Amino acid sequence: MNHARFLRHKNLVVFIALLLVSFILMGVSQTKITIRLKSIAYGVLYPFHFAGVKTITATSDFFASIKNNRQLKEELAQAREKIEEYERTQRDFEEIKKENERLRRLIGIQSEMSYETVIAEVVAKSPQNYYKTLIVNRGNESGIKKYMPVVAYQNDRKCLIGKVVDVQRFSSRVQPLMEQSSYTGAMLKKSRYSGILQGQSPISDYCLLQYIDRRAQINFGEIVVTSGMGGVFPKGIDIGEVVSVSKKKYGIFQEAMVRPFVDFSRLEEVYIIVKSVTEDTIKLFEEQ
Amino acid sequence: MYGHLAVRGVTPDFLLITISITAFLLGPMPGQIAGFIAGIAVDILSGGLLGMFAFTYTFVGYAIGMVGQRVYGRSILISTTLIFFVTLLKALLLTMIAALFLKPGYFGLFSNGRVFLEAVFNCLYALPLFFVVTRFQEKVTE
Numbered sequence A: 001m002n003h004a005r006f007l008r009h010k011n012l013v014v015f016i017a018l019l020l021v022s023f024i025l026m027g028v029s030q031t032k033i034t035i036r037l038k039s040i041a042y043g044v045l046y047p048f049h050f051a052g053v054k055t056i057t058a059t060s061d062f063f064a065s066i067k068n069n070r071q072l073k074e075e076l077a078q079a080r081e082k083i084e085e086y087e088r089t090q091r092d093f094e095e096i097k098k099e100n101e102r103l104r105r106l107i108g109i110q111s112e113m114s115y116e117t118v119i120a121e122v123v124a125k126s127p128q129n130y131y132k133t134l135i136v137n138r139g140n141e142s143g144i145k146k147y148m149p150v151v152a153y154q155n156d157r158k159c160l161i162g163k164v165v166d167v168q169r170f171s172s173r174v175q176p177l178m179e180q181s182s183y184t185g186a187m188l189k190k191s192r193y194s195g196i197l198q199g200q201s202p203i204s205d206y207c208l209l210q211y212i213d214r215r216a217q218i219n220f221g222e223i224v225v226t227s228g229m230g231g232v233f234p235k236g237i238d239i240g241e242v243v244s245v246s247k248k249k250y251g252i253f254q255e256a257m258v259r260p261f262v263d264f265s266r267l268e269e270v271y272i273i274v275k276s277v278t279e280d281t282i283k284l285f286e287e288q
Numbered sequence B: 001m002y003g004h005l006a007v008r009g010v011t012p013d014f015l016l017i018t019i020s021i022t023a024f025l026l027g028p029m030p031g032q033i034a035g036f037i038a039g040i041a042v043d044i045l046s047g048g049l050l051g052m053f054a055f056t057y058t059f060v061g062y063a064i065g066m067v068g069q070r071v072y073g074r075s076i077l078i079s080t081t082l083i084f085f086v087t088l089l090k091a092l093l094l095t096m097i098a099a100l101f102l103k104p105g106y107f108g109l110f111s112n113g114r115v116f117l118e119a120v121f122n123c124l125y126a127l128p129l130f131f132v133v134t135r136f137q138e139k140v141t142e
Helices: A002-008 A010-027 A032-067 A069-107 A279-287 B014-026 B028-046 B052-070 B076-101 B111-141
Strands: A117-125 A134-136 A149-154 A157-167 A172-176 A183-188 A194-199 A207-213 A223-226 A238-246 A253-260 A269-273
Touching: A010 B028, A010 B052, A032 A069, A032 A117, A032 A134, A032 B028, A134 A269, A183 A207, A183 A238, A194 A253, A207 A238, B014 B028, B014 B052, B014 B076, B014 B111, B028 B052, B052 B076, B076 B111
Parallel strands: A157 A238
Antiparallel strands: A117 A134, A117 A269, A134 A172, A149 A157, A149 A269, A157 A172, A183 A194, A183 A223, A194 A207, A207 A253, A223 A238, A238 A253
């Protein structure tokens, strides 16, 4: 009797069961065990996702290359010229670098601290319109660890992208600045007032710089850089520019809306800064 | 993933189109199961809230499957119109789930006409896909 009733309503029963499972998953989404399981599942799915992305990219590239054959030839010639130019520049640069080092030694200025970086190719972006998550082709094998900062060069500027949040053997997932759960220690480059930069929404192109001292005089277009506080991001990396300021009548802080310099839609390669994050910092992140 | 197809940063949702066509042609059971599996995969790959897209796509698969059962024939116009409305339904469900588990207005889906643009995209891409799938189904049946 019950079996017959089930068969009659099986569509509805399965529908309710699947919705219930989804709802329960949402409820336990942030628990440690779920995050771990999700990471394992991501490791299993990644090769298929990667293969899918590569197939789509290869197909679209194939058709594009047929269509733009002439243009490609012109671009190739231009690229060759550029390479020659870059080689010349590189030679000049080496000379200038040596001269600069010699002069620095002479006047006793310590060299600016630089970090070791690993170049990574962006192999996939989130399959939906609603996230800006990036997947890059470097993982454990290349020495990448969780919470390592990620930067990119765009328009001759080194800009902050975000941090690594999930590492697999040959790939990593990068959380961009715009994610709501992303917090970055930042400061105003000119006035040196610091604050905390929080992502607003993955589809928003802006971040909010909070807890800035009320006395700070913030100008439109003022550059915001990393403050180095928090132990994750090195100090002085460009983040974006101020587009609006909000100062309430009362309170000790003010806020500024920041437009990041990086254009995520044009992102092809990123640099992961090989910088170990302390255990204490990791614990703090895990607790968040 | 389909960056080259983007207009104003919006791309078509091929998973939604596939689930909708599956559900419309095969019924609510294959539709909702396809929706659940696809949704879980999206949740895992996006790194977002686990279960959010699984819930949404399951709902969409079931809804289209139920409507498809009640529609006579394999009308391309009806299926395309349905895809327009389920894109809006998807946005509504995501907005509600985000308000419940993340932050109200988290996705900002209804701002700047993003959803409507995506709905139009989905319809445009669904048209040829539906045509090919139905022709293929007819050949197999023959």
